[in-house]
Amino acid sequence: MAFSITPGTSNLLDTLLGDTTGLSDFSLTTIGSSQAFGQFTDDPFGLGSGIVLSTGKVAEIPGENTLSVYDFDLNHDFAPTALPGYSSGELGDNIQLDLSFFADSSVEKLFFNYVFGSEEFREYGGSPFNDSFELLLNGINLAKLSDGQNVTINNLVPSYDNPSLDHPDYINNPVGSGVNTKLDGYTRTLGFEGLLAQNNRNTLSIRIKDVGDGWLDSAVFIQAGSVGTVPVTAPGVSVPEPSLLLGLLAMGSFGLFGGLKKKQGL
Incomplete structure (x- = not known):
């Protein structure tokens, strides 16, 4: 089988x-166009299958990276006023998935695996075109x-002119690489881990947003069957260092729940 994506919001x-x-x-x-959501199989990142959210049309992500651009402004397809934080005529796509559930006293953490591209x-890299991506558990971005560090374009590639500064979690996908995705780069598999509010309702929000323009799209891939209270093993999963992660999780226990450039052929 080859990498494929079926767009839509059914069965996510x-x-x-x-x-x-x-x-x-x-x-x-x-929240957002149904073209921005979908389910994937046989991906080139090692997740196997799962769901995808994108600021562009997810059906266009598979395919070898060439001089063509993965480049869609979905706001031209439906009213920007339907999206929180957008005014009429503003460029950019703001895509969001909210998963709400009740957690009892027997569980402490939520886990899953993902890739950002x-x-x-x-x-x-290092420019104002720094698409925003967040995974929030009860309002805390993890x-x-x-x-x-936060998962952002600029933290992964701080400088276009100096590849030696690239983050070790970043994988470059240049033209002609043979990798079956049009995305120019992506992370290795990252692991999400967050403290739950016990005996309470919890909300996981996955948000991805164009910054600076509505083009040159970004995407996040969540591994199928990995969202739960038991971590799922995936090849090369990278999670924050324990001391850093504990500091981030501790914040939740204190009540904090609740004119565009075109790509060059380089």
């Missing part, structure tokens, strides 16, 4: 959930690189 919840012992009463909602690599 069933695909995501793995061992959910201690969790119940699930609900899932999406973008067409903004490498050309726009989308972190292995050293605890």
